[in-house]
Every structure is written in C-alpha cells, then in structure tokens.
Amino acid sequence: MIRKTALSLAAAAFVATxxxxxxxxxxxxxxxxxxxxxxxxxxxxxxxxxKGEGPFTVFAPTDEAFAALPAGTVEGxxxxxxxxxxxxxxxxxxxxxxxxxxxxxxxxxxxxxxxVTIGVGETVTVDxxxxxxxxxxxxxxxxxxxxxxxxxx
Amino acid sequence: MHRRHFLxxxxxxAAAGPLATxxxxxxxxxxPYRLGVTPGLRILVxxxxxxxxxxxxxxxDRRFTLFAPTDEAFRRLPARTLNSLFEPANRxxxxxxxxxxxxxxxxxxxxxxxxxxxxxMSDGNNxxxxxxxxxxxxxxxxxxxxxxxxxxxxxxxxxxxxxxxx
Numbered sequence: 001m002i003r004k005t006a007l008s009l010a011a012a013a014f015v016a017t018x019x020x021x022x023x024x025x026x027x028x029x030x031x032x033x034x035x036x037x038x039x040x041x042x043x044x045x046x047x048x049x050x051k052g053e054g055p056f057t058v059f060a061p062t063d064e065a066f067a068a069l070p071a072g073t074v075e076g077x078x079x080x081x082x083x084x085x086x087x088x089x090x091x092x093x094x095x096x097x098x099x100x101x102x103x104x105x106x107x108x109x110x111x112x113x114x115x116v117t118i119g120v121g122e123t124v125t126v127d128x129x130x131x132x133x134x135x136x137x138x139x140x141x142x143x144x145x146x147x148x149x150x151x152x153x
Numbered sequence: 154m155h156r157r158h159f160l161x162x163x164x165x166x167a168a169a170g171p172l173a174t175x176x177x178x179x180x181x182x183x184x185p186y187r188l189g190v191t192p193g194l195r196i197l198v199x200x201x202x203x204x205x206x207x208x209x210x211x212x213x214d215r216r217f218t219l220f221a222p223t224d225e226a227f228r229r230l231p232a233r234t235l236n237s238l239f240e241p242a243n244r245x246x247x248x249x250x251x252x253x254x255x256x257x258x259x260x261x262x263x264x265x266x267x268x269x270x271x272x273x274m275s276d277g278n279n280x281x282x283x284x285x286x287x288x289x290x291x292x293x294x295x296x297x298x299x300x301x302x303x304x305x306x307x308x309x310x311x312x313x314x315x316x317x318x319x
Contacts, residue, residue, distance in 0.1 A: 070185060076182075151190060151192035
C-alpha cells in the first residue's frame with residue numbers, strides 16, 4: 001500500500017516535471033513494472049552508481065522475468081549480496097548503447113567483467129533473453145527491457 | 154523529493170531482510186538456489202520442478218551430489234527422446250533419469266581425481282567416474298565441465314551430457 005502510493009507519487013512527479021531529466025533509477029521506479037529490479041538494486045547498494053553520471057546501458061528484467069526464476073531464488077539473492085551484485089552488474093554495459101548499435105553475435109563487456117552475447121534477428125536478444133522494449137533514454141544512459149534475468153558464469 | 158524518500162524506504166525494507174534473519178542467510182545456498190543462479194541449467198531445473206525433486210533437494214538434514222547436465226546437453230539428445238522425457242505421461246521416466254544424476258552424500262572432485270570410482274546414485278544404479286582423465290569423465294561419455302559448486306546441502310558438478318541409467 002505504501003509502495004503503491006509512493007509509486008503514484010513518483011509517477012506524478014515524472015509527469016509533472018518533464019523538463020527534469022530522469023535518470024535510469026527514476027525511470028525504473030516510475031515505470032512500476034521493475035519493482036523487483038529496483039529492490040534488488042537497492043539491496044546491492046547500486047542506486048548511487050546507477051544515479052551517477054554514467055552513461056550506462058541497462059538490460060532491465062521485468063518483474064515477470066524475476067518471477068520466472070525458480071521459487072526462492074529472489075529471496076536467496078537478497079540474502080546473498082555478492083551473487084546478487086554479480087548478476088545485477090552483468091545487466092549493465094558501460095556507455096550508452098542504442099539497439100541500432102547492436103549487431104548479431106556481438107559480445108559486450110558488462111560492468112561485471114564478463115561479456116553478454118547479443119543476438120539480432122527478428123528480435124534482439126541478450127544471452128537468449130528477448131529485448132521487449134528498446135531505447136528508453138535516461139539522463140545518464142539507456143534502458144532496454146528484457147523478458148528474462150541473465151546469469152553470469 | 155518524494156521520489157528520494159520512496160527510494161530510502163525501499164532501501165530500508167530491503168536491508169531489513171538480511172539483517173533481521175542472519176541465521177537464515179546460509180539456508181539460501183542450498184542446491185536448488187545454486188541451480189537457480191547458474192546459467193544454462195534451465196531444462197534441468199524445469200525437469201526437477203516437474204517431478205518434485207527440486208523441492209526435495211532443499212532438504213536441510215541431508216547432503217547430495219548433483220551431476221547437472223547443461224541445456225546444451227539436453228538438446229544433444231535426439232529430439233524425440235527429449236520431447237518424450239518431458240511429456241506429462243512420462244513423469245516417472247523423467248524422475249528416474251534425473252534420480253540417476255543425484256547421489257546421497259556430497260562427493261567432491263578430491264574424491265574422484267586420480268582414480269576410478271563408482272558412485273551409487275539415488276535410483277540405485279552406479280555412475281562410473283574416471284578421475285584419471287582431465288576433465289573427469291562419467292560413464293565414458295559425459296565430461297565434468299564445472300566441478301565443485303558447493304552449496305549448504307551438497308555439491309553440483311556441471312556436465313556436458315545427460316546420463317542414462319542402463
């Protein structure tokens with residue numbers, strides 16, 4: 001209930017102040033469909049980083065993507081911050097990469113240090129996860145929404 | 154301002170979880186959790202969930218060894234075999250195949266490397282592990298490609314082929 005109210009407030013602020021540049025975190029919060037991602041970023045202490053100058057490219061898994069993980073995985077991750085951090089940073093690429101810049105078979109080094117593999121066909125994929133909304137621009141980078149959580153080795 | 158306040162609230166909520174339950178942190182490192190955060194094991198996880206073995210592997214009072222075939226390993230099976238394994242009517246067969254990948258007790262690579270050992274699996278059949286080979290070879294066909302992923306209640310070895318009980 002509190003969360004819902006806060007979200008409406010955040011959304012209202014977003015609409016009311018279009019001139020104010022929203023960063024990656026602001027946009028994820030305002031969207032309302034990344035609650036698990038936002039909670040995970042908070043738990044891992046990555047908010048300040050993702051509100052920082054960047055620019056960053058974030059592959060943002062939806063709440064449904066997190067819900068598709070085996071039961072208990074998300075709770076486990078919130079109790080296992082090193083693994084959570086490794087997974088979250090695997091979803092972030094330094095620099096703003098628009099979907100048009102992506103090519104099939106391209107490897108992109110993530111903030112985690114390991115690289116994701118990009119696929120470009122009928123849809124754009126990242127390690128097999130499908131980009132379901134691309135090129136959401138933020139003041140400090142770009143968000144591509146994906147339908148699955150991707151995992152580093 | 155409101156937004157900042159909201160974010161602070163979430164941070165407090167999220168932080169309260171691990172802080173409030175330090176004793177439980179350990180619990181999450183069980184085999185199912187390790188499977189959930191390891192890439193490339195989606196088919197295995199789906200199979201274990203379908204048969205109820207995923208839940209069984211959460212047991213706190215036992216230790217297991219799991220030979221975990223990758224998604225590629227499952228896809229290397231003939232398509233008919235793979236499809237048939239995952240048909241609801243063949244749950245018992247799927248359970249038997251997966252049981253052949255689970256041993257009671259934790260066997261790490263130090264118990265295998267340099268020797269040949271038979272490991273009794275939970276379906277009653279043995280897996281022959283050849284530790285004189287690098288990587289370790291199981292049943293002369295499956296290679297251990299990532300050994301010793303250790304959880305609270307056991308050990309996972311990722312393998313590149315599905316083991317079939319004879």
